[in-house]
Amino acid sequence: MFVEDTISTIATAPGEGAIGIIRMSGSLTIKIAETFFRGINGKSARQIASQQVAYGHIIDPDNGQVIDEVLLLVMHGPKSYTREDVVEIHCHGGPVPMKKILALTLQYGARLSEPGEFTKRAFLNGRLDLSQAEAVMDIIRAKTDASLRMAVGHLSGALSDQIRKMRYEILRMIANLEATIDFPEEDIEVLAAQDVRAAVVLLLADVNHLLLTKETGRILREGLETVILGKPNVGKSSLLNALLKEKRAIVTDIPGTTRDVIEEFVNLSGVPLKIVDTAGIRETSDIIEQMGVEKAKEFVVTADLILLLLDASLPLSAEDREVLTMLSGKQAIVLVNKTDLPVLLNLDEVYTYIADTKVLKISVMEGTGLPELEQMIVDMVYGGEIAQKEGAFLTNLRQANLLEQAKYHLEATVATIDEGMPSDCIVIDLKESWDKLGEITGDTVGEDIIDQIFTQFCIGK
Numbered sequence: 001m002f003v004e005d006t007i008s009t010i011a012t013a014p015g016e017g018a019i020g021i022i023r024m025s026g027s028l029t030i031k032i033a034e035t036f037f038r039g040i041n042g043k044s045a046r047q048i049a050s051q052q053v054a055y056g057h058i059i060d061p062d063n064g065q066v067i068d069e070v071l072l073l074v075m076h077g078p079k080s081y082t083r084e085d086v087v088e089i090h091c092h093g094g095p096v097p098m099k100k101i102l103a104l105t106l107q108y109g110a111r112l113s114e115p116g117e118f119t120k121r122a123f124l125n126g127r128l129d130l131s132q133a134e135a136v137m138d139i140i141r142a143k144t145d146a147s148l149r150m151a152v153g154h155l156s157g158a159l160s161d162q163i164r165k166m167r168y169e170i171l172r173m174i175a176n177l178e179a180t181i182d183f184p185e186e187d188i189e190v191l192a193a194q195d196v197r198a199a200v201v202l203l204l205a206d207v208n209h210l211l212l213t214k215e216t217g218r219i220l221r222e223g224l225e226t227v228i229l230g231k232p233n234v235g236k237s238s239l240l241n242a243l244l245k246e247k248r249a250i251v252t253d254i255p256g257t258t259r260d261v262i263e264e265f266v267n268l269s270g271v272p273l274k275i276v277d278t279a280g281i282r283e284t285s286d287i288i289e290q291m292g293v294e295k296a297k298e299f300v301v302t303a304d305l306i307l308l309l310l311d312a313s314l315p316l317s318a319e320d321r322e323v324l325t326m327l328s329g330k331q332a333i334v335l336v337n338k339t340d341l342p343v344l345l346n347l348d349e350v351y352t353y354i355a356d357t358k359v360l361k362i363s364v365m366e367g368t369g370l371p372e373l374e375q376m377i378v379d380m381v382y383g384g385e386i387a388q389k390e391g392a393f394l395t396n397l398r399q400a401n402l403l404e405q406a407k408y409h410l411e412a413t414v415a416t417i418d419e420g421m422p423s424d425c426i427v428i429d430l431k432e433s434w435d436k437l438g439e440i441t442g443d444t445v446g447e448d449i450i451d452q453i454f455t456q457f458c459i460g461k
């Protein structure tokens with residue numbers, strides 16, 4: 001029998017905290033814990049029932065020294081996170097006790113775990129599928145309550161269940177087709193192919209619906225990359241501060257105040273906004289400001305959303321015209337700021353530069369128009385082609401690419417049927433889409449991909 005080695009790590013964040021947890025998993029776990037844990041009334045780690053906690057001390061066997069007062073949690077596989085034997089040592093949350101206890105586990109037979117290795121074992125031992133394992137990390141990295149809700153839904157199987165249903169449906173089609181392959185009468189094969197065709201068309205509708213979630217899913221997970229653009233002194237940093245509800249960026253009436261790029265996360269009704277305040281776009285001889293302007297222009301390329309500020313109290317300038325031309329092909333909102341001042345801006349001229357870009361009048365100073373801006377952005381994220389807040393989303397590029405490929409093979413299936421090809425050809429296309437869907441859940445995925453996914457996890461997870 002192949003016995004996995006035993007892994008160990010500090011599972012809690014490093015540094016000072018109330019409690020620190022050292023977690024071990026593998027066949028030697030309980031034996032290792034026995035060597036240095038002394039429970040109350042002389043209880044050993046082996047005498048603790050599964051999923052029970054015992055109070056006691058960690059003693060260094062080399063010198064009998066008490067290292068810390070702890071709680072020991074024992075979970076016998078398969079009733080554990082990894083489905084292996086797991087022991088957690090809950091000690092005081094200081095770097096020294098945590099490191100000393102970790103060192104003891106390593107000294108008595110464990111090895112330091114790699115990032116994501118506990119969850120990888122949970123996956124390899126079948127407690128989680130790959131999309132659920134990805135959701136574990138999405139929970140840890142969730143930026144807002146809406147991101148968290150999506151990730152928790154995925155951990156409970158919202159996405160996997162849907163993929164699994166699709167795969168089951170494809171398998172059923174393959175079985176039906178294979179049953180006809182050896183049939184002498186050709187019309188039976190033709191009839192079966194037509195049944196499959198109808199079923200594939202239905203399945204494609206589900207696939208397309210799920211594909212529509214990929215933007216929302218990505219934004220909930222990573223944040224909507226938003227860049228604030230505009231000429232110097234128009235109020236960009238004031239807007240950043242207003243959205244953040246804190247004085248993050250320096251605001252002065254001196255044009256050219258912001259010279260570098262400032263990035264912050266803002267929670268807009270659950271939508272995580274990764275917001276970038278930039279140096280005002282203008283020709284400048286200040287070399288540092290110039291670099292800031294270049295950086296601002298680079299951000300425009302990758303941004304999901306541009307917030308372009310204009311100054312209502314000034315006529316349109318050459319700099320305004322330059323930034324307005326940067327909007328073409330981008331999702332943007334034009335914000336006419338400082339509407340608390342007498343208006344000198346000619347809006348009609350602004351409209352000549354933009355096609356269907358939304359325009360909103362605001363005053364950052366007085367706070368007017370900001371709730372409307374917030375609503376506009378939230379609607380952009382949720383209100384696109386689908387209005388979905390719960391359920392299955394595609395959350396990363398890996399999943400989206402695989403579903404696109406599954407779709408491609410399903411469409412090929414329809415084409416193969418329409419060309420009057422025999423059942424075994426149709427089965428080949430179906431099998432391809434079945435495989436691609438299986439890569440999402442990890443049922444049909446190579447070791448390199450698995451490694452690549454889990455190494456992105458944090459240490460101890």
Ligand SMILES: Nc1nc2c(c(=O)[nH]1)N(C=O)[C@@H](CNc1ccc(C(=O)N[C@@H](CCC(=O)O)C(=O)O)cc1)CN2
Nearest residue numbers: 021023051073075078079080081082083088127136461
């Ligand atoms: N202390 C501690 N807190 C934690 C975790 C942990 O491992 N340790 N978790 C982990 O990251 C999360 C909780 N997730 C968990 C998921 C499954 C099992 C588990 O033991 N499951 C078994 C037994 C279930 C049962 O009682 O029947 C199973 O599914 O078979 C434990 C924790 C968050 N909090």
Ligand SMILES: Nc1nc2c(ncn2[C@@H]2O[C@H](COP(=O)(O)OP(=O)(O)OP(=O)(O)O)[C@@H](O)[C@H]2O)c(=O)[nH]1
Nearest residue numbers: 232233234235236237238256257258280363364365
């Ligand atoms: N009257 C009025 N003044 C505003 C408004 N918003 C910002 N200001 C003022 O405009 C000046 C410039 O604001 P900033 O936020 O520093 O402008 P900026 O676009 O970041 O400027 P740079 O960093 O130099 O590119 C400050 O004096 C702000 O108080 C507004 O809505 N109304």
Ligand SMILES: [Mg+2]
Nearest residue numbers: 236237257258
């Ligand atoms: Mg600024």
